[in-house]
Amino acid sequence: MTASPQRVTMAAIAAAAEVSVPTVSKVLNGRGDVAAETRTRVESALGEMGYARSYRRKTQPARIIDLLCHELSPWAAEIISGASAVALAAKSRIAVTAVSDDAGVDLWLKSLAASRTDGVILVLTELSPPHRNRLAALQVPVVIVDPVGRPDPEVLTIGAANWAGGLAATEHLLRLGHRRVATITGSPAVPCSQARLDGYRAALERAEIDFDPDLVKTGDFHYQSALAAALELLRLPDRPTAIFAASDVQAMGVYEAARQNGLRLPEDLSVVGFDDVPMAQWVSPPLTTLRQPLAEMATLATKTLLAGGTMGLQNRVELATTLIVRSSTQALSRPAARKRSRA
């Protein structure tokens, strides 16, 4: 009970195994250029002489951050990309798990409990309370990126300025002369959707435009519901000339609804998205959108975990969103207004 494993030196191991110190070092660093017989001798000496803890540390120097996401959406891909860049520079790793349901989260928690991890980044809607408790029991630092779930004061969260983003998107459309501006929201249960919608309402209020509940459709961040919502909006007798969608994927649903109605973008309808995933540059026309600093959010999350899981005084950080103007928005044109009133 009195031996202190940490005090065993590499020189002592080398002497016991009858090899050179560099050879011990190679074994400790997991290098391939050591003969199997020599490696076995060194490993025996390491084991026998109680080098255990240091050995373990040396052969697994790479810290591991586990990232859990709900499907590998373009949005999640951006987060992974940012986290991976930080991990690479810090000689650490990002272990990615994409789950589609609670059974997946269950499996992941089991796997995590049996493994070493240096921290967890959650990129997903919400953990169920039992899952949250099981994760807490593992006593691993956790950061949630853009929690669309209920904010938890006990957990570090990093998100984007959603209200300001909703405001900027809507003000952009109002500046272009649009007065019938509709919005398709994200899932209503989650705070970021509410914040974006409130930003939209605030912009209308500032411009002294009456809020028209017919112009607000509830979505769920996905394509299909946005397509259905946009088709409804375009059927209104006094249809909107501009639509703010709460995600880029939802904006794609608006594009398709416009096409099915024979409307051209941006001539007949302006569209603003939210996220600025890579796809936003590739769709036709290229999408005007609110850029979420996804890579920066991921960078901050990863650095926080690699530093031990504290961000400083506060448990919630919001990074700014930026309006990226591309080709899906334009000033309200006479033909668009005419086409609308003829409808």
Add this chain to the structure above:
Amino acid sequence: MTASPQRVTMAAIAAAAEVSVPTVSKVLNGRGDVAAETRTRVESALGEMGYARSYRRKTQPARIIDLLCHELSPWAAEIISGASAVALAAKSRIAVTAVSDDAGVDLWLKSLAASRTDGVILVLTELSPPHRNRLAALQVPVVIVDPVGRPDPEVLTIGAANWAGGLAATEHLLRLGHRRVATITGSPAVPCSQARLDGYRAALERAEIDFDPDLVKTGDFHYQSALAAALELLRLPDRPTAIFAASDVQAMGVYEAARQNGLRLPEDLSVVGFDDVPMAQWVSPPLTTLRQPLAEMATLATKTLLAGGTMGLQNRVELATTLIVRSSTQALSRPAARKRSRA
């Protein structure tokens, strides 16, 4: 030199540390519910009694597969998603690294050399010969998913049936009555581009349509070059009525070129992509494309590595591609033909 670390039992450790066997088990499994002082005592006993190797194995039961990709494209995201599903079921992990240049690969190789890994999945264009040698020196099983690099008979590779895909894409357009069918290829240096182009040529030959070199434009799998190539194709005096793009992202460039020319899809121009990334369903109109079985390719790669890195008798597996017909292709219409001849 005569001690055999593996023969130390948990009961012996428990006795030495004056704790119960379940407590030793908890420490070995990295559980959090052990008092710090108890944990230290157990770890000392483990170290002293030469439990080192087993200990290491027990606290890191999760195998790790390192996946390296070149940017986190929608294509790479699909592969990661598939690999993650297999890893989750096998209580293993996929460590994802996205690199954008050779310096990134360099860093990744350094990090890999210093860590434990159970296998490597390469999802990227090509490793430089020095990088390839350094990876080989690590003596870790490697699988390349859809190598766009020169096939290496020494390395396991999993890809899609590219030639058959090019053939199916072109035959689909020919069946719809198109005769002026253009193609925008992937990077010419890589075999899958050549295979897709050869499939295109074979379809024309079978239909006894003369190959017109003006209708073949060289791309690089990315958006910008495809947009430029499509703009050139649409400026031809006898412009194509259909374009087969060698990737879905390239098809997006064709969509934008059509829009800039005031052409409607699919009325004035039919477009076929290649890959079937999720985005293909969301663009407007939804894209007809050749589905690469990306998840299946990733599944096979991951299972192969978890099984020790052998696929059986052959070192190259090709999985079938499937034509997915959506709304970007339609039968050659009189108006489209007229519009073309007027141009």
